[in-house]
Amino acid sequence: MKKVVILAFVSLLTFAVQAQEKTAKIQFKTETVDYGEIAKGSDGIRVFEFTNTGDAPLIISKVSSSCGCTIPKKPEAPIMPGKTGEIQVKYDTNRVGPIRKAVTVISNADTPTKVLKIKGEVMPEGSK
Numbered sequence: 001m002k003k004v005v006i007l008a009f010v011s012l013l014t015f016a017v018q019a020q021e022k023t024a025k026i027q028f029k030t031e032t033v034d035y036g037e038i039a040k041g042s043d044g045i046r047v048f049e050f051t052n053t054g055d056a057p058l059i060i061s062k063v064s065s066s067c068g069c070t071i072p073k074k075p076e077a078p079i080m081p082g083k084t085g086e087i088q089v090k091y092d093t094n095r096v097g098p099i100r101k102a103v104t105v106i107s108n109a110d111t112p113t114k115v116l117k118i119k120g121e122v123m124p125e126g127s128k
Helices: 002-021
Strands: 026-028 032-039 045-052 060-065 070-073 084-091 097-107 113-123
Touching: 026 113, 032 045, 060 070, 060 084, 070 097, 084 097, 084 113
Parallel strands: 032 113
Antiparallel strands: 026 045, 045 084, 060 097, 070 084, 097 113
């Protein structure tokens, strides 16, 4: 009976180690996008570029923002190892004032949750 229990334990341990060998890893070029000072009503689209530095396909399951004024768009297809992808973020530039927002990315990467930031300031019409 001891041999069966030991064999089962070793088999389970081996399977667990093999299952963990291949993982996706997400590496962003930058985790903060600075809009700087932009005019009211200007183009509010910016892009976070990333690379899958792991050895398994990277699947981004959800991208959400800290408020309704920021709309993120995630890639639909898996990002293969060594390939790059992008997360597009659109900020409503009709809102005058400072920009300080967070975008949360959830994936199957070794770090499953990443928080990206956008910052800057939307200037009122007629300034600058």
